[in-house]
Amino acid sequence: MSAVGPTPEPAWLTSTREAARARFAEVGLPSTRLESWRWSSTRRLADVDFEPATGHAADGVEAFIEDSRIGEASHEHVFLAGRHLPELARRREVSGLTVLPLREALADDRLRETLGGLAAWQDPADAFTALNLAGLQDGLVVHVARGASGGLVHLVHVAEGATGPTSAHVRLLVVAEATAELTVAETWLGHGGQTLTTHVAEVWLAPGARVTHAVLGEEPAGSHLVHTLRARLDRDAAYHGHLTWLGGGWVRSDVDLVCAGSGAEAVLDGALVLGGEAHVDSHTRLEHAVPHTASREAYEAVLGGKARGIFDGLVVVQPDAQQTDARQSSRNLLVSADATANAKPTLEIYADDVKCAHGTTVGQLDPDQLGYLRSRGIPRATARQLLTGAFVAERVAHLPSAPLRDRLQARVDGALARLQEDA
Amino acid sequence: MLEIHDLRVRVGDVEVLKGLDLVVRRGEVHAIMGPNGAGKSTLAKVLAGADGYEVTGGTATWDGEDLLGLEPEERAAKGVFLGFQYPVEIPGVSNAYFLRTALNAIRKARGEEELGAPAFLKLLKEAMAFLEMDDSFRNRFVNVGFSGGEKKRNEILQLLVLRPALALLDETDSGLDVDALRVVSRGVNSLRGGEHAVVLVTHYQRLLDHIVPDRVHVLAGGRIVRSGDKDLALQVEAHGYADVGASA
Numbered sequence: 001m002s003a004v005g006p007t008p009e010p011a012w013l014t015s016t017r018e019a020a021r022a023r024f025a026e027v028g029l030p031s032t033r034l035e036s037w038r039w040s041s042t043r044r045l046a047d048v049d050f051e052p053a054t055g056h057a058a059d060g061v062e063a064f065i066e067d068s069r070i071g072e073a074s075h076e077h078v079f080l081a082g083r084h085l086p087e088l089a090r091r092r093e094v095s096g097l098t099v100l101p102l103r104e105a106l107a108d109d110r111l112r113e114t115l116g117g118l119a120a121w122q123d124p125a126d127a128f129t130a131l132n133l134a135g136l137q138d139g140l141v142v143h144v145a146r147g148a149s150g151g152l153v154h155l156v157h158v159a160e161g162a163t164g165p166t167s168a169h170v171r172l173l174v175v176a177e178a179t180a181e182l183t184v185a186e187t188w189l190g191h192g193g194q195t196l197t198t199h200v201a202e203v204w205l206a207p208g209a210r211v212t213h214a215v216l217g218e219e220p221a222g223s224h225l226v227h228t229l230r231a232r233l234d235r236d237a238a239y240h241g242h243l244t245w246l247g248g249g250w251v252r253s254d255v256d257l258v259c260a261g262s263g264a265e266a267v268l269d270g271a272l273v274l275g276g277e278a279h280v281d282s283h284t285r286l287e288h289a290v291p292h293t294a295s296r297e298a299y300e301a302v303l304g305g306k307a308r309g310i311f312d313g314l315v316v317v318q319p320d321a322q323q324t325d326a327r328q329s330s331r332n333l334l335v336s337a338d339a340t341a342n343a344k345p346t347l348e349i350y351a352d353d354v355k356c357a358h359g360t361t362v363g364q365l366d367p368d369q370l371g372y373l374r375s376r377g378i379p380r381a382t383a384r385q386l387l388t389g390a391f392v393a394e395r396v397a398h399l400p401s402a403p404l405r406d407r408l409q410a411r412v413d414g415a416l417a418r419l420q421e422d423a
Numbered sequence: 424m425l426e427i428h429d430l431r432v433r434v435g436d437v438e439v440l441k442g443l444d445l446v447v448r449r450g451e452v453h454a455i456m457g458p459n460g461a462g463k464s465t466l467a468k469v470l471a472g473a474d475g476y477e478v479t480g481g482t483a484t485w486d487g488e489d490l491l492g493l494e495p496e497e498r499a500a501k502g503v504f505l506g507f508q509y510p511v512e513i514p515g516v517s518n519a520y521f522l523r524t525a526l527n528a529i530r531k532a533r534g535e536e537e538l539g540a541p542a543f544l545k546l547l548k549e550a551m552a553f554l555e556m557d558d559s560f561r562n563r564f565v566n567v568g569f570s571g572g573e574k575k576r577n578e579i580l581q582l583l584v585l586r587p588a589l590a591l592l593d594e595t596d597s598g599l600d601v602d603a604l605r606v607v608s609r610g611v612n613s614l615r616g617g618e619h620a621v622v623l624v625t626h627y628q629r630l631l632d633h634i635v636p637d638r639v640h641v642l643a644g645g646r647i648v649r650s651g652d653k654d655l656a657l658q659v660e661a662h663g664y665a666d667v668g669a670s671a
Contacts, residue, residue: 367474372511375471376525376581377499377532386524390515390564 082168096148139171161193235261441645502588608633
């Protein structure tokens with residue numbers, strides 16, 4: 001395994017990578033015997049020789065990502081099979097915002113405390129994070145200075161497996177200093193073929209920082225994405241994670257948000273529109289570590305074809321975390337006979353003065369709503385389409401950034417239309 | 424013209440309508456009154472094609488065409504409209520999008536050209552202004568977070584946009600304050616005369632002060648037991664149903 005890039009790799013990273021590599025060799029891919037992996041077998045990955053993609057040209061990528069670009073972004077960075085493509089990057093000078101490819105950022109010794117500081121890799125359930133460290137190729141480091149407004153930073157990842165199975169191991173590190181503001185967006189695309197991508201995003205929010213983090217997954221069938229997201233919220237910080245999965249591939253989304261300072265508020269939205277044989281396993285953990293914090297988690301899934309959507313959500317309220325206000329919900333709409341939803345919401349509450357609520361539904365379209373629409377002249381098929389779209393519309397509407405929301409609505413509409421065609 | 428003859432309807436094991444006869448001509452407003460459980464709502468719903476009502480006998484036609492065999496959306500295309508007693512909330516669908524989809528579905532079913540966004544918006548804005556509805560209701564999800572009165576006003580908005588030939592209004596006055604009642608009545612009255620027929624299902628005379636009916640019918644025990652002009656409603660208000668021949 002080669003070093004990350006032209007900048008000499010710091011010794012601390014090299015030794016961490018060695019340790020992670022050894023750990024991964026020891027524990028291997030997670031097995032379904034692990035409770036947190038019970039719904040997602042990794043056996044399909046074991047039989048494929050995924051190799052890091054090397055040296056292929058970025059030809060055609062520019063046209064391929066054109067529809068995914070966001071004109072309003074202050075920074076836009078494109079990765080092909082895990083490698084940063086500087087020629088496709090767009091940069092706009094924003095006061096207080098620093099965005100660097102990981103290989104360039106490594107010279108900064110502060111990374112030693114932040115890179116890997118939130119994403120543990122020793123536990124067998126975190127084997128993909130160990131693999132990510134061992135094979136780490138590149139990534140992006142985003143820093144927003146105290147009080148600065150970083151605008152919108154967009155990462156576009158393109159998986160590339162057309163010439164044989166490839167792997168990519170990438171990272172995102174976001175540090176938002178006190179009262180800084182940032183919107184970060186990730187778009188996951190793929191050219192097809194067999195691909196395995198591991199991604200670890202770590203987001204540090206200093207007191208009063210506000211970060212919106214929007215993830216849009218559209219990798220096609222044949223792709224495998226292990227998407228790990230960790231955020232730590234200091235006092236009065238606000239983090240809004242918004243994950244939308246529309247692709248045809250296999251996704252493991254692993255989210256862990258920690259409200260570590262009082263007044264912190266974590267929001268986590270998940271929207272899934274899946275058909276074909278798509279498989280998306282959302283494994284989320286929201287921890288309330290101190291008093292007076294709040295979390296809102298809502299996942300909504302429209303599942304058609306033979307797709308499977310899994311929600312395994314845990315809210316943890318630590319013994320000191322009085323006055324916690326946590327709400328969690330998972331709603332699933334099955335629009336085909338062969339689609340599957342698994343939902344396992346869990347609350348672990350060790351404090352007594354808290355407000356926690358959770359709920360899960362798995363169902364078909366509401367007959368009263370269908371009846372109401374039809375009574376107004378809307379034919380049954382149109383009414384079904386309208387209600388299916390409505391099911392995830394609230395999640396789309398919840399994305400606070402207008403340009404991202406408009407793009408997302410168009411993509412969700414496209415995914416819903418594909419589901420109708422399949423039906 | 425709405426013609427109902429010997430209509431019999433079951434809900435589960437219970438026969439609710441037991442041979443109901445009613446004729447409503449275009450241009451007329453009829454009020455159906457009656458005690459709780461008399462079958463007033465059942466009549467409105469079965470005409471609109473709601474689920475859960477089994478027609479066991481009789482006929483109901485609009486302009487000579489059978490209604491009871493049609494899907495709800497087909498009835499809507501023929502001009503039947505039910506103002507719901509409990510309007511349904513539809514999270515995720517905006518009021519404007521819902522109404523435009525409905526209007527254009529009906530126009531399409533009739534072989535008419537669909538209405539473009541600007542023309543529709545103009546129509547919608549006019550109707551909302553007429554009903555003194557805030558612009559924000561356009562983009563809010565259908566009935567979600569609306570008060571009881573706002574939901575009823577929203578039903579009347581749909582009535583004004585779709586302009587049905589036959590409007591069946593099920594307890595539209597319940598839950599309305601005086602101002603809302605005035606506005607809702609103005610909406611219904613705008614359909615008066617001409618081509619529209621209106622059937623008001625109501626509990627109270629109050630609504631009929633604002634929408635003066637051409638005919639009043641008392642429905643009890645699954646049948647129309649008495650019909651008259653608007654004075655019949657006053658009589659009911661003053662003396663109760665028993666006195667007009669309808670024991671609850």
